[in-house]
Amino acid sequence: MGDDGGRGRGPRTGARTIALVGPFSSGKTTLLEAILARTGAVQRQGSTTAGTTVGDAGPEARAHAMSVELNVATTSFMGDDYTFLDCPGSTEFLGETLSVLPVVDCAVVVCEADPKKIAALQLILKRLDDAGVPHMLFLNKIDKADARVRETLAMLQPASKTPLVLRQIPIWTDGKVTGFIDLALERAFVYRDHAPSETIDIPDEEMAREVEARFTMLERLADHDDALMEELLSDVAPPRDQVFGDLVAELRNGLICPVFFGSAEDGHGIGRLLKALRHEAPGLEDLDARLGFAPGTDAVVRVVKTLHTAHGGKLSIGRVLAGEIRDGSALAGPSGADRVSGLYRLVGARTEKRDVARAGDLVALGKLEHARTGDTLGGGRAAPEPVAPVELPRPVMALSIRANERKDEAKLSAALARIVEEDPSLTVTVSAETGETLLGGQGEMHLRVATERLAGRWGLQLRTTRPEVAYRETIRGRAAQHGRHKKQSGGHGQFGDVHLEIAPLARGEGIRFTEKITGGVVPRQYIPGVETGVRDALRRGPLGFEVVDVEVTLTDGSYHAVDSSDQAFQAAARIAMREGLPACNPVLLEPIERVTVSCPSEATARVNAIVSARRGQLLGFDARPGWDGWDVVEALMPASEIGDLIVELRSATQGVAHFERRFDHLQELTGRLAEEIVARHAEAAAAA
The missing domain is CATH 3.30.230.10 (Ribosomal Protein S5; domain 2)
Known part of the structure; x- marks a missing residue:
């Protein structure tokens, strides 16, 4: 028997959609590649270092060696279809994750034993909890671990409101993890690189550890199962089916977060993870209950991503929640109706034409010109009620952008509309005060990738500057x-x-x-x-x-x-x-904004120092409601000091700080700084 054995499973409806989420550089794209290799979707596992993975195939992702947009890949495992959504780990591309979370069946949180990434992990787990998405944790890079798994779990637990329940314990040989014992199956396995693990008897020297760890797992399950608690108190070994039944129910109800481990790079632990998803992850019926969605006879699809391809035109990637969709099907949305022109299964950038998509499938729909990311489309005459609308974060940084050549202004306008359609967490506005076209985003890298796309896809030569401050x-x-x-x-x-x-x-x-x-x-x-x-x-x-x-x-x-x-x-x-x-006696006035910074409590002192150094007036700080270990810092800051504030805040908080801003008042500015501002403005006006 391969990787971890098998067991019966109940009926389910539709293909599953699984999100891969986790902090930046935790190995999500490598895990996707390992899954595709193990399920036969690709012949050989690629490498992010070599730039040969199915995910992160775009030039921007390759250039920066990081995920900058959603990677989508559909594959089959043991006769069932799964679509995996590899979500970027950087906070700056959070919009990609927020757009898909409402309609996934389950999430796999990919992380590693790195205390520096605890805050980022907490940010992700909080989003999952708020969205009610059942999730399991895959502790990656176990081959590089130097701490015991239970010590790592104790370090990670404060980031999760949901109890982390260890499903495996490692087998150590000469200081390295060479296999694992599955606590639910009570079986041991030895890793084989890029191949199914080999089943072995539980080593005698590991028996005591296995008994202790299994009892700890069962104790946690018994918190929500009185019958199991009675059995444990009576020293009665519970039947395996009962244990799996509790694991399934408690995962689906968000009562536990099962923890698996392995090495995506070496293909270790992949089969066990896939088996867990097959037997234990929720299905479409559970998603309906979570969304309060009652499927009818008409087709319903929720759009999670929009792409503009060089040869195929516009593609709307969506999860079919009800009914079925074929090439030529009419779909109505909030902005109008279109007919599907092409129906595709996605494996990274590769598209495979298909005849029909049924409830549960995640597919690409061709040339739905009226459809937008986040829209709910229906097969009836009118647009259906929206399913799980998402509020995207507001921009925290902006660039003033224009074409170098006047003849390219119309081309730039059209290109900006396209990239905002692909990534709605970008915004394009025209400043009423300065007349500038402003591209807003979630940080420095987010905006850099956007401008690289404008230059690369549309051949535009751009001039970008910091936005002018609306002095008075x-x-x-x-x-x-x-x-x-x-x-x-x-x-x-x-x-x-x-x-x-x-x-x-x-x-x-x-x-x-x-x-x-x-x-x-x-x-x-x-x-x-x-x-x-x-x-x-x-x-x-x-x-x-x-x-x-x-x-x-x-x-x-x-x-x-x-x-x-x-x-x-x-x-x-x-x-x-x-x-x-x-x-x-004229005097300069500068705009002052009220800024609210959210950050981990351990970084609050650093955030206060950053605000003060930027001429900010601290108004105080308090605990962030609903966020354990986080604070909210309130301050008044000159608008001129906020332009790249997010860069410094993220640097001081392991990349997780966020802020919101709103205009508060105008304040007199005198002295040398005022003189410099007036001189620069006069110089710019003379050069214009």
Whole structure:
């Protein structure tokens, strides 16, 4: 008998979809490759180092030696179909994981015995718990472990609210793990590289360890099974079927997280993991219950990923939750209806055409132009109720982006729309304050990969810079100013004459224009023109920025019966404002934002120091609700200091910190820093 024996299993409906999740560089893509090799989907296991894996086949993933998008591969094991979704481990690509978690049957959390990755592991486990996704843990790189598995488990347990239940214990030979004992099957196995393990008798010297470890596992299962608890108290050995029944029920109900181990690189422990998924992982019926989904007669598919391929056009990758879909099937979604043009099974970048997809299958659907990631599509006339909508994280970093060549601007606009469709955790906005096109994302690498795709796929030469800060200016003093516009050039001339009083307002009051004209010295029809000229002049003040919180009063003026016009009074008002504002003691205003940083408690002191060093005003910190061992730090920070804040925060927190921001107020800025900002702005304006 191979890797770990076999046992009967009950009926199930539909293929299973399994997410592979875990901290960055824990070996998820290598595990996917090992699974594909063991199940015969590929002839030989590839290597991430050599760039020969099915996953991470894109140029950006290869260049950075990391997963930067979802890898999808469908394979078969012992007659059953499985689709594995290899999710990026970096926090910056979390959106890829959040999009798929609601519709997977189970997740395999891939991790290693590295205390530096505990915070990242906790982040992933919390997401799984919040989404109600049953999960098991695969402790990878066991061949490199120098700590005992139970010690490692004790180190990892604080990251998980769900109890971690050891399903195997290692067999050590000369300080290396050479096999394992399965505590449920009570059998021992010796690893064979890239091949099924060999069954052996449990070594005599391991019997005591096996009995102790098995009893510990059963004790944990008995927490939710009174009959099993009675048997343990009575020293009665429970039947194996009862043990497996508890393992299945408690995994599916999210009461335990079974722990397996192995080495994906060497193909160790793969068969046992696959057997566990086959016998114990939940199926489509459990997913229906988790989602509160009642399947009807119509087809229903939930889109988890969108791709734009070079030759096949748009592909919508989706999980079929009900009914069946064929080439040519009509599907309606929230943005419109389309007919499927091509139905495919995916193995990495390779597509295999298929005739039909049934409930449980995860497939690629061709040319659904209206479909978007996260949409629920249905075979009826109207779009079905959305299934498991996902809220993606808001951007924490942005780039100002434009094409080097003006002729490429339309091409850039279309390309940006495509990459945002593929990755909805990217955003494209146009700043109302500066007019810049801003590409927002989850961090430095996230944005780098996006710009590399724009350059590589569309051949665009781009210019990216840090976004401009929307500085403002205001005045501290008052002034009375006369402005006259007089021009004679044959025929009707131009004449406008105004007297304005300029005064400061309290912060946040905006612009106020009033008039105190008596005797018709400025005719009523020209007063709106004066206000237009005033507001036009306030768009750029003496320091070079938009002026706010100012009151301007029209007190006097004169006009010419023939030469006066609305345009002339606009010009006169602009002259008065341009000459009067410098006398009002102008001052620079910088935007201040309220920032909320979420971080592990052990890093709170470092986060506070980072905020303070960036001219932030700490408002305090508290425990993060629902997150054991995490804090929330509140601060007010200048917008100019937030541009690359996430880079430093992630560096100080093993890559897991996150923050949210919102505008709070404008604050005066004086001294050398203000002078430097004004000088840089003037220099940039002159060069434009």
